[in-house]
Amino acid sequence: xxxxxxxxxxxxxxxxxxxxxxxxxxxxxxxxxxxxxxxxxxxxxxxxxxxxxxxxxxxxxxxxxxxxxxxxxxxxxxxxxxxxxxxxxxxxxxxxxxxxxxxxxxxxxxxxxxxx
Amino acid sequence: xxxxxxxxxxxxxxxxxxxxxxxxxxxxxxxxxxxxxxxxxxxxxxxxxxxxxxxxxxxxxxxxxxxxxxxxxxxxxxxxxxxxxxxxxxxxxxxxxxxxxxxxxxxxxxx
Numbered sequence: 001x002x003x004x005x006x007x008x009x010x011x012x013x014x015x016x017x018x019x020x021x022x023x024x025x026x027x028x029x030x031x032x033x034x035x036x037x038x039x040x041x042x043x044x045x046x047x048x049x050x051x052x053x054x055x056x057x058x059x060x061x062x063x064x065x066x067x068x069x070x071x072x073x074x075x076x077x078x079x080x081x082x083x084x085x086x087x088x089x090x091x092x093x094x095x096x097x098x099x100x101x102x103x104x105x106x107x108x109x110x111x112x113x114x115x116x
Numbered sequence: 117x118x119x120x121x122x123x124x125x126x127x128x129x130x131x132x133x134x135x136x137x138x139x140x141x142x143x144x145x146x147x148x149x150x151x152x153x154x155x156x157x158x159x160x161x162x163x164x165x166x167x168x169x170x171x172x173x174x175x176x177x178x179x180x181x182x183x184x185x186x187x188x189x190x191x192x193x194x195x196x197x198x199x200x201x202x203x204x205x206x207x208x209x210x211x212x213x214x215x216x217x218x219x220x221x222x223x224x225x226x227x
Contacts, residue, residue, distance in 0.1 A: 004159060034214075043120070043217040044205070093160070105215070107152075107159035 003027055004096050006108035013084055014116055021079045021111045023094030029074035030096030034105065035067070038091040050077055084115040118143045122206045122218035129196055129225050137191040137221045139180075139206035147208040149173075149182055149189040150215070154203045163191075163204070196225045 003026040013019050023033060032051050036044040048069050050056035056069035066088075068080040077096075081088050091112055095105040123138040141147065151163040151173070164173030169184035178193045189206060206218040 041219065043219045044215075046214050049214070095160070105162075107154075107161065109157060109159045 002106045004094065004106045004108040006092075006094055006111050008111060009109065010112040010114075012114045012116065015085055016083055018080055018082045019084055019113060021081075021092055021094075021113075023077045023079070023096070023108055025075045025096040025106070028096075028098060028106075030077075030098060030106075031074070032097045033071055033077040034095045034097070035069060035077075035079050036093040036095070038093060038110075044093065047079075081113065084113070086115045089113055089115045118147065118208060118210060118216045120206050120208055120216055120218040122204075122221055124219070125203075125222040127221060127223045129223070131198055131225055131227050132195045133225075135191070135193040135196045135200070135223070137204055137206075137223070139189045139191065139218060141187050141189065141206075141208050143187075143208060143210055145210050146184075147210045149180070150207045150209070151178070151180055151189070151191050152205040152207060154205070154220075156202070160205065196223070198225045198227050201225045 005024045007022045035047045038044050047062045048056045048058045050069050050071035052071050052074050058064045071077040091110050093110045095107045097105045119142050121140050148167045150165045152160045153163045154160045164175040166173040166182035172181045180189050180191045201224050203220045203222045205220045207215045209215050
């Protein structure tokens with residue numbers, strides 16, 4: 001149980017286009033979902049926290065107009081990278097949490113975004 | 117601010133070798149400490165945790181002890197298997213707030 005999927009697993013796009021990444025909790029309802037970004041040889045960086053039906057809370061330094069997060073249901077959150085540029089190329093990971101304790105987070109396998 | 121430092125990899129071992137992956141932390145209070153593992157092609161999953169000083173977390177033959185005096189939470193396993201090949205992340209959380217992550221250590225176990 002407690003499986004989180006992400007789609008797509010990898011995507012290549014042209015500079016200036018927008019890309020949407022989906023995160024789904026397959027067998028449970030998640031009160032909170034998180035979006036992380038990971039650069040090569042660096043630790044996971046939390047981008048934003050979203051609760052179903054409310055606006056996402058972005059971490060300092062993360063552009064909310066650049067990285068649009070929608071959490072329309074208890075099983076789906078989406079991250080849209082708008083007007084993507086090569087510096088947005090990265091590994092994006094989502095997680096879903098039941099309750100408030102950090103170790104109840106379940107992680108998706110990640111999405112590799114490459115912007116040409 | 118809070119931070120986590122773990123040893124750089126990659127670590128390459130032969131099957132049945134002893135494993136240690138070092139992790140130290142800085143925190144203003146008394147954090148909970150975690151080890152997460154990411155197997156190839158899969159999402160991160162919690163391996164073990166400890167919530168207070170001197171606690172020992174254990175799972176799948178792995179152990180880590182919360183050492184407040186040395187601010188450490190080193191991961192150990194007495195005899196690794198090929199199936200343990202993965203990336204291991206040390207992390208902390210204070211007051212159930214967001215997780216602070218280490219860089220991750222890649223482990224490759226050869227038969």
